[in-house]
Structure formats: structure tokens, C-alpha cells
Amino acid sequence: MASTLAIDGLDAFYGEVQVLRGFKLDLQQHEVLCLLGRNGAGKTTALKAIMGLVPARAGSIIKDGRDLTKLAPHEVPRTGVAYVPQGRRLFSELTVAENIEIGLMARGKGRTTRESVLDLFPVLRERLSQRSGTLSGGEQQMLAMARALCLEPDVLLLDEPTEGLMPSMIAKIRETVAGLRERGVSTILVEQRVDAVLSLADRVAFIENGQNRETLPVQAVRDDPAFVRRYVGVE
Amino acid sequence: MGFGPYFLLASLEGLVTAAVLTLTALGLSLVFGVMRVVNVAHGEFFMLGAVLAWAISTAFAGHPSIGFAAALLVSPLVVGGVALLAERLVLRRLNYDPEATIVATIGLLYIVQQLALTFYGPDARPVQAPFNIRVTLPWFGYSGYKLAVIAAAIVLVIATWLVLTRTKVGLVMRATQYDRETAQAFGIPVDRVYAGVFALGAMLAAIAAVLVVPIQQAHYLMGRDPLLLSFIVVIIGGLGSLRGTVVAAVLIGLSDGIISVFFSPTLAKMLATLLVALVLVFRPQGLFGAATR
DSSP: OOEEEEEEEEEEEETTEEEEEEEEEEEETTOEEEEEOOTTSSHHHHHHHHHTSSOEEEEEEEETTEEGGGSOGGGSGGGTEEEEOTTOOOOTTSBHHHHHHHHHHHTTOOHHHHHHHHHHSHHHHTTTTSBGGGSOHHHHHHHHHHHHHTTOOSEEEEESTTTTOOHHHHHHHHHHHHHHHHTTOEEEEEOSOHHHHHHHOSEEEEEETTEEEEEEEHHHHHHOTHHHHHHHSOO | OOHHHHHHHHHHHHHHHHHHHHHHHHHHHHHHHHHOOOOTTHHHHHHHHHHHHHHHHHHOOSOHHHHHHHHHHHHHHHHHHHHHHHIIIIIGGGTTOHHHHHHHHHHHHHHHHHHHHHHHOSOOBOOOOSOOOEEEOSSOEEEHHHHHHHHHHHHHHHHHHHHHHHSHHHHHHHHHHHOHHHHHHTTOOHHHHHHHHHHHHHHHHHHHHHHHTTTSOBOTTTTHHHHHHHHHHHHHHOTTOHHHHHHHHHHHHHHHHHHHHHSOHHHHHHHHHHHHHHHHHHOTTOTTOOOOO
């Protein structure tokens, strides 16, 4: 299968502390690739490095023939990469409609995109004039995903989207990600919940000490719990 | 003149102070709100606006309104250009670090001030008002120009509010204010937003200065009081809050006018500073301060 995003030899630092060491990852078309690893392994940093929010000192991130490490952070989303950060990071003082508008502006999308995104999350349509910081946790997560989908991305980066949500909301998020895969969107998912990973992922990359130790089809991970035990420390 | 008319006169004087202060403080508040930069050189942008207003208006012969109109147009643009240059050469290189930029803008303050002393000189110089109309009230006559300053400030504050709340540019500025990193992740060129906001803040101070020079004289040290009062206003109103800035500027301007007329200007400054202390103790985020990330 063709590669949508290819990361090779990526070094990234927070200040002088190196977090990613020769990081490699190959995201294929129409797949959900999950990053699993312990806290501090470098999963979130990998997503931030793709977005240019943590500068890369070495290596490359190739998408559609362009090296994203050579772009300014604000240019990355224009290449079709959208990001749902950990903790949602909504513009909490802005309304739901304004958060969606920010997403639309990122790639110059208009009313058609807005309507199709609101069709995916109808509850947001009823909350358009509400300040986003006053939404429930589940609604905030939906808005964070809606804002990202306003870019009509072909690569979606999701950082712990089910964190702190009730089961019905988690099911909605899973359903949305699966639906996006059907529509041709490739997703990199950082997730702590192993059950969510195993039910949703096509492949799993195990991250340890800022490196991708191995990438396996999800069936191989299901068949041998030793992988999860070794890299995540849970059964 | 009885107490009532005397009080009305003091209030009008206070409103003129409030008008000029609102515009100046609005610039400071925008810069801090969006960029988290405490611009200690803000008063010098005000002074530069006034000094340039004198230079531009005296370059035009004929009716004073021609020179004044030219000053009102050109002076804020030049000051905005200077601010852009400072942002590019200094603040951006410091990565907008809150502490480093305080020190840097203190340096900028002295550079601009000394350049003004060198090229403009130590004298205070008047700029003629664009018109001399006296509005006759039943108790006293009042300067039509001063009333125009109040009206101009109201128009500019409403325009700024409309830009911030009803336009895409305003939305981008607010998003950057609330979360710089996420703004970048949604295609917002934060560096360009910062440059624009810094220039806009300086231009608002320059407009305030051009409006005030027919009332006060242009002088190379005239940036000190506006800086102090602007800080008082933005701390009381809440850093980065447009509504808070306007409310606090009117409060401080009016009290300054009234207390100065009935008691002394020094007492007015003392009370304003005391109010800041009380706000910092009991409501550190200011009257209308918003949570930011």
C-alpha cells in the first residue's frame, strides 16, 4: 500500500532534552495507525513534531513529496494534516461557531464543509453560539474533532481522544474514526486505552525512549499480549 | 459658577483625559493580551506620535486643519512602521519571552526618547487645533475640539471592538491570544499576527497623541504619564480585556479630571495607584480579566 506520511530519522528536543531519537514511522493510505507506549515515551512529541510545533533538528517528514520539517508550523495544516491535541485545546473563550470558523479558515474551506462536519456532530449545531469552554467534556471532544475535520484532511492526528470520556462518547469517537477511514482519511492515534487501540487500529507502533521499536499489524498484537506487556506494562 | 456647572466642567475635562487614555491603554492591552509582552516603550510610541504630529503639521502652510489631517494620517503610520521594525529586530529574536521583552522595551524606551531629544530638542511645542469652535453651554463655553476628541475616541473604540469581534482578522487575533500553539496548528501565522498587533498597539497610542497635542504640547518626555496611566488602566480593567480597558479608562480619566479640578492632580494619581494596589490584592486578574493559556 502507498505511504501517505513517511517519517525518517527524526530527532526532536524540548529545549536541550532530546525526546525523539531517529524516530521512524510510515503511515499508509486509509489506515488507522496507533502509537502505544508508556508515559513520556515520545508519542505526543511525535505528533507535535509532525505539526512543526516541536522543531525537528534532524530527519524528515515526507508528505506528498514535501518535507514538512522545512515548513513553518502554520504551513503544515495547509498540506492536509489536521491535529486534535491532547486535552482538546479548544479556544475556550470563543464560541463553537468561532472554533469551527478557525478550522475552516486553515485551508480556506467554506459552507459545504461546515455543513458536512456539523452533520457528523449534530449536537454542535444546537450549540453554535455557546462559549466552547462551557460545553461538556464529550461535546468539547466532538468540537475538537469537528474543528480538525473542517480542514478536510487526508491525515488526521488524534492525541488521546477518549481521555476522560464516558463510554457512549468513546463509542462515538471510535465510530467517527472508523467512518473517516472509509472516506480515505489516514489517522495516527495516540491512545492509552489498549482496548480502544485493538478495536480500531490497523497497525500498532510501539514507542519507547523516543524510538519506534516495532510496527505490527493489530492482529499480531491481539494474538500475543506480550507486546503490550513489554511496551506498555499492562495486560 | 456653582458646584453643578463646576462639576460638569471637571467631568468634561475628565472625559477628554479618559478618551485619550482609552486609546493609549487599548494599544497596551492589545499587545499584552495577544502577545503577552509588557511593552514598557508604549509611552514612547505615544510621544513619537505627538512629536511627529508637530513636525508634520508645521510642514504644511495654510489652514491648520490641513496639517492636522496630514499628521493624523501619517504620524500613526510612521509610528506603526517603527513598531514593526522593533518587533522584527528585537521582540521576535527574543521569541517574545515575557521577561526578556520587558528589558528590551526598556532599552527601546531610552533609544526612542534620546532620538527625540537629539532631533526634536528639549522644548515643548504646540500644535494648532484643526478648528476653534466654542460650544456655548448655559453656564460656560467649552472647546468644540475637546468634544471632538471624545467623539473620535468613541468611534475608534467601537471600530476596534467591531474588528475584534466581527471580522476574521479579529477572530485570528483572539485565537492567538487564547492559545498560540493551537492557533499555529490551524494555519495562523502567529509571528505575523504578533507583528500586526504590535504595530496596531503603537498606532493607537500615536492617534491618541495626535489628538492630544492641540491640548497639551509635544515634548520628548511626554510619554511617561500615559505609560503609567495605561498600566493602571489595564491592570484595573484586566489585561487583554477590551471592555475592562474602556471601563477602567473612563473611571480613571473621570476621577483624574474631577479630583484634579477640586483637589490636586497629585491626589488623583495617588488614588489611582491605590486602586491598582487594591485590585492586585483582591482581584489580581482585574475587573474583566479573562483566563488564558
